[in-house]
Amino acid sequence: MRDVLIICRKELRSYFVSPVAYILLAMFAIIFGFFFWNSLGYFVYMGMESQMRGQPMPMNLNEELIRPLLSNISVVGLFLIPMITMRLFAEEKRTGTIELLVTSPISDLEVILGKWLAAVALYGCMLLLTAINFAFLFKYGHPDWKPLAVGYLGLLLQAGALLAIGTFISTLTKNQIVAGAATFGVCLLLWVLEWVSGYETATWARVLSYMSVITHFESFAKGVLATKDAVYYVTVIFLSLFLTARSMESLRWRS
Amino acid sequence: MITVNGLTKRYARHTAVDDISFSVAKGQIVGFLGPNGAGKTTTMRVLTCFLPPTAGTAIVAGFDVLESPLEVKRRVGYLPETPPLYLEMSAAEYLSFVGQIKGLSGAELAKRVDYVLDRCAIADVKDKLLGKLSKGYRQRVGLAQAIIHNPEVLILDEPTAGLDPKQINETRDLIKGLAGDHTIILSTHILPEVEQTCEQVIIINKGKLVATDSVDNLQSRARGAETLHLEISGRNGSIDPAAAQRRLEQIAGVSRVVAKDQRQSGAAFEVESRKGSFTRGDLARAVVESGWDLNELRPTAMSLEEIFLQLTGTPAGTEDAAVKGEG
DSSP: HHHEEEEEEEEHHHHHHHHHHHHHHHHHHHHHHHHHHHHHHHHHHHHHHHTTOOOOOOOOOOIIIIHHHHHHHHHHHHHHHHHTHHEEEHHHHTTTTTTHHHTSSHHHHHHHHHHHHHHHHHHHOOOOOOOHHHHHHHHOOOOHHHHHHHHHHHHHHHHHHHHHHHHHHHHSSSSSHHHHHHHHHHHHHHHGGGGGGOOOHHHHHHHOOOOOOHHHHHHHTTTOOOOHHHHHHHHHHHHHHHHHHHHHHHHHHHH | OOEEEEEEOOOSEEEEEEEEEEHHHOTTTEEEEEEESSSSSHHHHHTTTSSSSEEEEEETTTTEEOOOOHHHHEEEEESSSSSSTTTSBBBHHHHHHHHTTTTTTHHHHHHHHHHHHHHTTTTGGSSSBGGGHHHHHHHHHHHHHHTTTTTSEEESSSSSTTTOOHHHHHHHHHHHGGGEEEEEEEEEEEEHHHHOOOOOEEEETTTTEEEEEEHHHHHHHHHHEEEEEEEEEESOOOHHHHHHHHHHHTTTTTTEEEEEEEOSSSSEEEEOOOOHHHHHHHHHHHHHHTTTTEEEEEEOOOOOHHHHHHHHOSSSOOOOGGGGGOO
């Protein structure tokens, strides 16, 4: 456990001494800020509209503002996740530092967990930025905090799953760009798989739709803590990290 | 301290290391000598538990590399061919990180970091980013990370490759200074390096063990026959090289004379003498007595290839095929 934290700290350090972390955080803050401003503007406009018609409708911050915003965050995250994970192992393989890690008295699993945790922590920092925007909602309105908390949990789980996939892909190559591009492709695919459910209900369509990360996020966005969706994410995390361990091991047998 | 028995490492298409056995006693410095692609790096990677052997056993510091790799890793310091540095860290941060993953912590870690900074003479650059350091400094930081946890065994893969002569000397002195406390294996393809630093030599070629011997024995074996470079010219400006060669061949102890480049002004020869004979004086006298000018007479250094030739009795010119294994 101690070794996991050592690796995690080292990874976080290298995110934050290079421009990587700052660029990701800034990009995310700007994009999310725009989404927030845009959605809030629409929300306020709809409120005025319904009042002018003289038949004010009950409006709910959680349902009409927070829920779509959480979905937005999850999509933006999809694009940033490859940039977080692409260097994790590819860089170590390119510079040869992987030899230092592998010949040190720590297990592969500790290295993998440390790196993955660092990636999750960086994503967590990005989520913290969104908390600033949401804080204003609590100052001027009265949203329910519990669905929002569940939403955040869902975002973390979803990111954890995609980051684990990215970590695995990063062990397959020495080239960061290759790792990043492949991770992006897989993330995008896992996102769009859900689309088939729009017109098809056969078993294969349901299987494809089940595999999509977006399908499982809907309940979290609604503020519902659904076990089966959490299980999906946790399974993906375990499977990906397991594959990462295998890949790291095969590195030695092949190299 | 290190016992290797029948070690074999096969890759998909070729055998990098083929049935190698040797042992190294505690506190020794052993040179691992061989041309590029001989299997040096592969053997070292097996000893550091980076690669598992295909067959055979390797016992390092009392533990088998396959059965208890963690115990071996605790007791081995390893400097790969390119120092494994995180270029965005400072030297002090880097050594502290390596110390931590090698199992040090707290006051002991701080003490060891200070010690290796001092020992490897990098204290003055400890706050500089590794990416900004010169090659010589990087190599020393690499050496510092290898000894940070005070390992019983040090494995250094070409520790002086790519350094300038001054840095090479400094690094050699540093390694020699480390000897008493650690058992050291260092690989190189430079023969003088072995002569200057090591007590024991293990020579491998194309994955096979060629010889293991002490440096003194190797030197006497290698120097048994001497090769001299000789340049002469005629008094009045011209010389008959063929006649000169015949004259030189008559000298007692000379086994072979090879004419090198011939110019109008003089002639150059490679003169090989038999084991145990001292021909330099005779050569000089013969040249002068024949009325020629002696322009140059010097022993040529034994190249690694020639040593191989002597030790194995096979031509060493066929190395090209063996180069692919390393990496």
